[in-house]
Amino acid sequence: MAENGNNAWRVDRASVSILVAAGFLLGGGFADAQTVPHLSITQPGGMPGLPIMTGISRVTNGMKVTWDGPSGYYQVYQKSNNLLAPWVALGKATNLSRYAVITRLYTTDAFFRVSGPAPAYIGAQACAGCHDSIRNTELKTPHAGAFTDADFAAAGGQTNRSCLPCHTVGYGLPTGFVSKSRTPLLAGVQCENCHGPAANHAANENDPTVRPRVELAATVCGGCHTGPMSPTYDEWSTSAHATVTPDALQTMSSSTNNISSCGRCHSGSVRLALIYGKNPVTLSNDLNVAITCAVCHDPHSTNANPAQVRNPLHSTNYFSLSTSANFTNVYAANTNINICGQCHNVRGAAWTDTSRAPHRSPQYNFLLGSVGILWSGKTNYYSATYRPGTHGGLTNQCVYCHMQDDAPPASIASHTFAVISHDVCISCHGFDPGASAPGVYDNVSLVLDLLNRWAASPAAAALRTNGVVAWEYTSPGGLTWQTNQAGQVTSWTLADQVNFTGPDAAGQGLIPDNIKKARYDLYLVVNDGSLGTHNWTFALDLLTAAQNLVAQQLSP
Ligand code: HEC
Ligand code: HEC
Ligand code: HEC
Ligand code: HEC
Numbered sequence: 379m380a381e382n383g384n385n386a387w388r389v390d391r392a393s394v395s396i397l398v399a400a401g402f403l404l405g406g407g408f409a410d411a412q413t414v415p416h417l418s419i420t421q422p423g424g425m426p427g428l429p430i431m432t433g434i435s436r437v438t439n440g441m442k443v444t445w446d447g448p449s450g451y452y453q454v455y456q457k458s459n460n461l462l463a464p465w466v467a468l469g470k471a472t473n474l475s476r477y478a479v480i481t482r483l484y485t486t487d488a489f490f491r492v493s494g495p496a497p498a499y500i501g502a503q504a505c506a507g508c509h510d511s512i513r514n515t516e517l518k519t520p521h522a523g524a525f526t527d528a529d530f531a532a533a534g535g536q537t538n539r540s541c542l543p544c545h546t547v548g549y550g551l552p553t554g555f556v557s558k559s560r561t562p563l564l565a566g567v568q569c570e571n572c573h574g575p576a577a578n579h580a581a582n583e584n585d586p587t588v589r590p591r592v593e594l595a596a597t598v599c600g601g602c603h604t605g606p607m608s609p610t611y612d613e614w615s616t617s618a619h620a621t622v623t624p625d626a627l628q629t630m631s632s633s634t635n636n637i638s639s640c641g642r643c644h645s646g647s648v649r650l651a652l653i654y655g656k657n658p659v660t661l662s663n664d665l666n667v668a669i670t671c672a673v674c675h676d677p678h679s680t681n682a683n684p685a686q687v688r689n690p691l692h693s694t695n696y697f698s699l700s701t702s703a704n705f706t707n708v709y710a711a712n713t714n715i716n717i718c719g720q721c722h723n724v725r726g727a728a729w730t731d732t733s734r735a736p737h738r739s740p741q742y743n744f745l746l747g748s749v750g751i752l753w754s755g756k757t758n759y760y761s762a763t764y765r766p767g768t769h770g771g772l773t774n775q776c777v778y779c780h781m782q783d784d785a786p787p788a789s790i791a792s793h794t795f796a797v798i799s800h801d802v803c804i805s806c807h808g809f810d811p812g813a814s815a816p817g818v819y820d821n822v823s824l825v826l827d828l829l830n831r832w833a834a835s836p837a838a839a840a841l842r843t844n845g846v847v848a849w850e851y852t853s854p855g856g857l858t859w860q861t862n863q864a865g866q867v868t869s870w871t872l873a874d875q876v877n878f879t880g881p882d883a884a885g886q887g888l889i890p891d892n893i894k895k896a897r898y899d900l901y902l903v904v905n906d907g908s909l910g911t912h913n914w915t916f917a918l919d920l921l922t923a924a925q926n927l928v929a930q931q932l933s934p
């Protein structure tokens with residue numbers, strides 16, 4: 379096999395080299411955790427067609443070199459810092475992991491080089507016969523038309539070298555796109571942009587060493603969906619969706635039982651495995667895939683939803699995904715539920731729960747007014763079923779406010795998922811309604827005040843132990859408050875940790891149902907996070923119910 383040959387069309391191996399100052403890196407060192415390697419770089423074109431060095435770090439037993447590139451065998455070489463020294467192969471030429479741990483360093487600042495498969499692109503027509511269903515739908519996506527697109531052609535993109543890397547397959551690489559007339563089958567965005575060059579696989583479909591990569595990381599889309607014209611990846615990277623909540627990651631890592639229960643909403647790899655009916659337990663070393671592009675977008679399919687989103691943007695049916703329910707059945711029956719509501723729901727919480735407050739994710743149920751305990755008449759309490767305010771009736775619901783279009787030149791749906799401007803609010807209200815709904819903050823203070831009064835008396839003496847807040851959940855929900863000299867609550871905040879505890883399991887048995895219902899309503903309002911904006915009158919009604927519930931315990 380030729381190495382670093384000069385005629386790009388004839389090489390079958392491609393290589394990259396890197397200078398490593400190993401001495402400089404001697405401090406520290408971490409164990410070589412065997413996590414699944416993901417594409418760690420972005421580049422125009424998507425999945426790299428050539429090997430690229432991506433990192434070098436010191437691990438307890440040597441140096442870890444990582445690289446990226448298409449699937450296939452790689453070989454690592456080392457040489458001393460003497461420029462005339464020969465390259466010496468390390469290990470066998472059969473590395474499939476795209477990383478190597480080098481335990482015997484020649485010098486403290488050695489050179490490393492990796493050689494791997496040269497790209498061999500072929501085009502989506504070669505996938506026919508074996509992946510027909512994927513190809514048939516993929517051909518109808520905007521990706522397939524990215525080269526023939528009338529606007530792209532009109533802008534001169536078809537012959538502009540600076541446009542081609544993101545609008546064709548393998549532009550600038552051996553066997554990649556050259557021109558419309560010479561390589562018509564490689565025009566547009568196709569399978570090999572996301573999966574890497576796949577000619578060797580199409581010719582040897584049973585050879586596992588050249589099976590194309592299936593990459594869930596956002597980086598595979600990010601190389602193209604970036605920059606001022608289409609800043610989607612850049613925006614997503616700044617959003618909460620770009621990281622797996624550390625607590626959830628820790629809980630999932632602590633026991634395989636938790637992988638499905640938390641990962642269904644917190645980990646992209648787990649959620650996609652569940653959606654495709656696979657057992658996510660085997661993913662224990664691959665939980666740290668966040669809510670990436672492919673979690674919300676089906677990369678192959680065209681469906682009735684905009685932008686290949688897996689679920690619609692609007693729905694009005696009740697939905698809650700508990701941590702224990704059989705995901706496959708629940709998902710199959712509820713693919714018609716709002717994409718955001720798939721995860722931003724009350725997660726099976728009930729007023730009878732005693733260990734912890736409802737999760738901070740009830741937004742879908744809140745928008746529709748379908749969670750919590752409402753009040754009508756002196757002693758008449760009932761479960762909220764469907765009470766959407768005007769905001770719940772918006773055609774795109776969550777997306778309408780949280781994914782407004784960026785300012786030109788981008789003019790595409792913002793992927794920060796934040797409410798980036800109040801222009802949409804002004805379009806209805808005629809003025810900027812501000813960041814919170816009137817009265818909600820003060821009514822939360824009032825409920826806290828009443829609960830604290832109940833805790834002082836008549837709460838059972840056993841609940842009034844020092845350092846215990848008598849009305850709280852066993853793990854408190856995170857509310858803290860300030861009081862004035864008369865002991866009245868004047869302000870409050872929601873924290874991740876508080877320095878007090880709630881009653882233990884036995885103590886929870888001493889808390890009356892009315893107090894349990896009131897604290898449930900209270901935490902639904904604060905954990906919704908919009909201070910009533912999602913559904914104003916509903917928020918006030920929940921807080922009124924909470925006040926009445928506590929009042930009944932104060933003077934039955
Ligand atoms: C002759 C049949 C055949 C052709 C042609 C073919 N494939 Fe495959 N492909 C397979 C088989 C068989 C597998 C392995 C499926 C498995 O193990 O679940 C596979 C696996 C894959 C996978 C990985 C799936 C996974 O879960 O790991 C990808 C991606 C893929 N093919 C893409 C392509 C692309 C892109 C083309 C066209 C360039 C192509 N294939 C052409 C038969 C084929
Ligand atoms: C090689 C570059 C490239 C890669 C890689 C890529 N895209 Fe695209 N994508 C484009 C281009 C170019 C278009 C515009 C096509 C057109 O409309 O002509 C597009 C369009 C889209 C659209 C359609 C937008 C609409 O208006 O309906 C979606 C959705 C999308 N991409 C999502 C993704 C996701 C998700 C990934 C990763 C799994 C990805 N893309 C990977 C270049 C890329
Ligand atoms: C870094 C990758 C990248 C480069 C380089 C690039 N584009 Fe794009 N282009 C995209 C992506 C991604 C989209 C899809 C944007 C979206 O829908 O969010 C797109 C969309 C477009 C569209 C809109 C297609 C439609 O739906 O009508 C046109 C036109 C276009 N590009 C023209 C060009 C031209 C002309 C050039 C060169 C001057 C160029 N692009 C260079 C990534 C790129
Ligand atoms: C825009 C990027 C993108 C394009 C284009 C694309 N894929 Fe994929 N593909 C993905 C991602 C991401 C996944 C994993 C998520 C999923 O399966 O929904 C995947 C999964 C797969 C799988 C394994 C899972 C399955 O559904 O069987 C196969 C096989 C596959 N793709 C083949 C193809 C073929 C063949 C084409 C072209 C006809 C293609 N892909 C085009 C991004 C892409």
Ligand code: HEC
Nearest residue numbers: 623625626629639640643699701721722725738739874907
């Ligand atoms: C039904 C989907 C869903 C399930 C199941 C789920 N979560 Fe969450 N979780 C969310 C959403 C959505 C947020 C973000 C809410 C926000 O920030 O407003 C979140 C936020 C969090 C937070 C940060 C906020 C806080 O409370 O401090 C932690 C920690 C967390 N989840 C842990 C877990 C753990 C651990 C599990 C499994 C036992 C789990 N979650 C199961 C959807 C879910």
Ligand code: HEC
Nearest residue numbers: 618619621622623643644669717718720721776780795796
């Ligand atoms: C696959 C599950 C999932 C889907 C789908 C989802 N989210 Fe999230 N979202 C989460 C989780 C989990 C978090 C918390 C992440 C963290 O705290 O690290 C979160 C965080 C957020 C936050 C930040 C909250 C904060 O406290 O800063 C917003 C805003 C948000 N999501 C809006 C949306 C919108 C809008 C949609 C629909 C377009 C959506 N989400 C779809 C799971 C999801």
Ligand code: HEC
Nearest residue numbers: 718719722741742745769772775776779797906907908911
């Ligand atoms: C009428 C516009 C509107 C709609 C519709 C809407 N939101 Fe919000 N949302 C807001 C505003 C305003 C806030 C307050 C925080 C802010 O300004 O960013 C907020 C707060 C949030 C938060 C807490 C964010 C944080 O930074 O703490 C999450 C999570 C969230 N919304 C998700 C959703 C989801 C999911 C939906 C759909 C079920 C939805 N929102 C519907 C306007 C809206």
Ligand code: HEC
Nearest residue numbers: 596599603610611614669670671674684685687777790791
């Ligand atoms: C939490 C879910 C979610 C995630 C994660 C997500 N998207 Fe989207 N995306 C959406 C929704 C919903 C829309 C439709 C917005 C609309 O129609 O207003 C959309 C729209 C788009 C569009 C069309 C934009 C337009 O206005 O024409 C593109 C392109 C796109 N997404 C690419 C990506 C890429 C690339 C990533 C990863 C970097 C990504 N998305 C991550 C939910 C998501």
Ligand code: HEC
Nearest residue numbers: 767768769779802803806811812814815816911913914915
């Ligand atoms: C479709 C039109 C529409 C849009 C868009 C809209 N609102 Fe509203 N909003 C209303 C109506 C009507 C009410 C009356 C009460 C209700 O339905 O709960 C309302 C009520 C409110 C309230 C509570 C009472 C009041 O009138 O002050 C607040 C606060 C609020 N909206 C804030 C927002 C914010 C912030 C946004 C943008 C992020 C927004 N609204 C977007 C129509 C809209």
